[in-house]
Amino acid sequence: MTRDGRRLRGRSRRTGTPRGSGAQPAGTALRAVGLTRSYGRGESLLWAVDRVDLDVPAGQTLAVTGPSGCGKSTLLQLLGGLDRPTEGEVWLGGRRIDHLGERALAGLRCRSVGFVFQSFHLMDELTAAENVELPALLAGSSPRAARRRAAGLLDRVGLADRARHLPSELSGGQRQRVAIARALVNEPLVVLADEPTGNLDSAATRDILHLFDELRAAGQTLVMATHDERVAATADRVVSLRDGVPVDDTRLADDAGAGLGALLSWED
Amino acid sequence: MQDVVLALLAKEPSHGYDLRRRLAAALGPLGEALNAGQIYVTLTRLEKTGLVVQEREDAPVRGPRRKVYALTASGQQRVAAWLAETTGPRADVAEFHLKLVAAAESGLADPLALADARRRELMRRLAEVQHAALAHDVNTEAGLLLEGIALRLQADLRWLDACERTWSARAPGGRGGGNG
Numbered sequence A: 001m002t003r004d005g006r007r008l009r010g011r012s013r014r015t016g017t018p019r020g021s022g023a024q025p026a027g028t029a030l031r032a033v034g035l036t037r038s039y040g041r042g043e044s045l046l047w048a049v050d051r052v053d054l055d056v057p058a059g060q061t062l063a064v065t066g067p068s069g070c071g072k073s074t075l076l077q078l079l080g081g082l083d084r085p086t087e088g089e090v091w092l093g094g095r096r097i098d099h100l101g102e103r104a105l106a107g108l109r110c111r112s113v114g115f116v117f118q119s120f121h122l123m124d125e126l127t128a129a130e131n132v133e134l135p136a137l138l139a140g141s142s143p144r145a146a147r148r149r150a151a152g153l154l155d156r157v158g159l160a161d162r163a164r165h166l167p168s169e170l171s172g173g174q175r176q177r178v179a180i181a182r183a184l185v186n187e188p189l190v191v192l193a194d195e196p197t198g199n200l201d202s203a204a205t206r207d208i209l210h211l212f213d214e215l216r217a218a219g220q221t222l223v224m225a226t227h228d229e230r231v232a233a234t235a236d237r238v239v240s241l242r243d244g245v246p247v248d249d250t251r252l253a254d255d256a257g258a259g260l261g262a263l264l265s266w267e268d
Numbered sequence B: 001m002q003d004v005v006l007a008l009l010a011k012e013p014s015h016g017y018d019l020r021r022r023l024a025a026a027l028g029p030l031g032e033a034l035n036a037g038q039i040y041v042t043l044t045r046l047e048k049t050g051l052v053v054q055e056r057e058d059a060p061v062r063g064p065r066r067k068v069y070a071l072t073a074s075g076q077q078r079v080a081a082w083l084a085e086t087t088g089p090r091a092d093v094a095e096f097h098l099k100l101v102a103a104a105e106s107g108l109a110d111p112l113a114l115a116d117a118r119r120r121e122l123m124r125r126l127a128e129v130q131h132a133a134l135a136h137d138v139n140t141e142a143g144l145l146l147e148g149i150a151l152r153l154q155a156d157l158r159w160l161d162a163c164e165r166t167w168s169a170r171a172p173g174g175r176g177g178g179n180g
């Protein structure tokens, strides 16, 4: 699909002054500067993420929304160091990560970023507890410390009694809660969740949203990609992408029900 | 109805018959119930309140010079105010649809900007509802009501995506041709 009209207008907006490298403001957990990822070349060149500037303050929950193919997953992968940008910078906790070597990046991903995926990505042959322990062990924890933390986290996500179950013995919602516990085990700077409720029914979705709410209360920085408006509406802030470009950035109030009365259409 | 008729006149002074044709085109099968009488009644009311005046058509394409209705200055102000006013969360689908049509036809507002403003409004409202919904068990009466309202708001937001796709494909040099 060509997007020439927008593309040309977009590209010509670029000014001569090179933007931004430099330290991020204090209190920023995650920062993108001119972040761009293109695929293909020539006729099939496509900007999946197009010069995105984004600051995520520590403790914020941010939802990235937009229709399928707008670049949500690509953006999250760039932010988490799972993919490398074509142009631009990614800063995580005050450190620039986009040009790190593969080893350093792998270590950083393991210790500082917690990933949650739509299809859970648990290891089938490991128990719930072992799945949660694994990243802790990879980050150099002692087996004892890893076990203790995994047990604590499984308790926190309401699955203390499922610790010895294999993923195949758990429901989708339970698997995703294990995946969230795993994402938290190394106390990451940021949790990145890509369509975390995409494979879940509405009851399991509620469980995950409750869990995210607890994480938010605990000050965990969280960025989620979702095409579900009801999920996005639980975040502090919503950024909408279209064709890789942020077209809206809205802050949401968290005062439950402040204006709910306006929804009643009683006239008298 | 008054606002819609005024907004359609913002494009150009028109005959009642012409207004009805444009309104019917914008409304599709929903416009079938619309009869010419309703349009004339509305035009007469608008004339009484000084929002429109009748004038002679400048140069008819064919046939004799007809009387056409045109906006007065206060009519124009009212149209601008109607387009700028954010529609509440309860605004009905047809009203917002006609607002986008009128905005595009008259060139007085950008349909995409109207859609963006409405998305933000609906999203804020949905956030309030969702926070309340998560605090209530779905199996309670309150929880059930909140669930219904959240689903309605979500449906409105999804329809808005469709509006955005259509209007951005039509906009000259607009946001590109949509997705995927």
Ligand SMILES: Nc1ncnc2c1ncn2[C@@H]1O[C@H](COP(=O)(O)OP(=O)(O)O)[C@@H](O)[C@H]1O
Binding pocket: A039, A040, A046, A047, A048, A066, A067, A068, A069, A070, A071, A072, A073, A074, A075
């Ligand atoms: N590995 C890839 N190679 C080529 N194109 C890709 C690749 N990954 C994603 N894309 C394209 O990039 C765009 C954004 O994809 P994605 O980030 O997965 O969007 P979303 O998560 O919002 O659905 C889409 O047009 C998609 O087809």
Ligand SMILES: [Mg+2]
Binding pocket: A072, A073, A074, A194, A195, A225
């Ligand atoms: Mg995706």
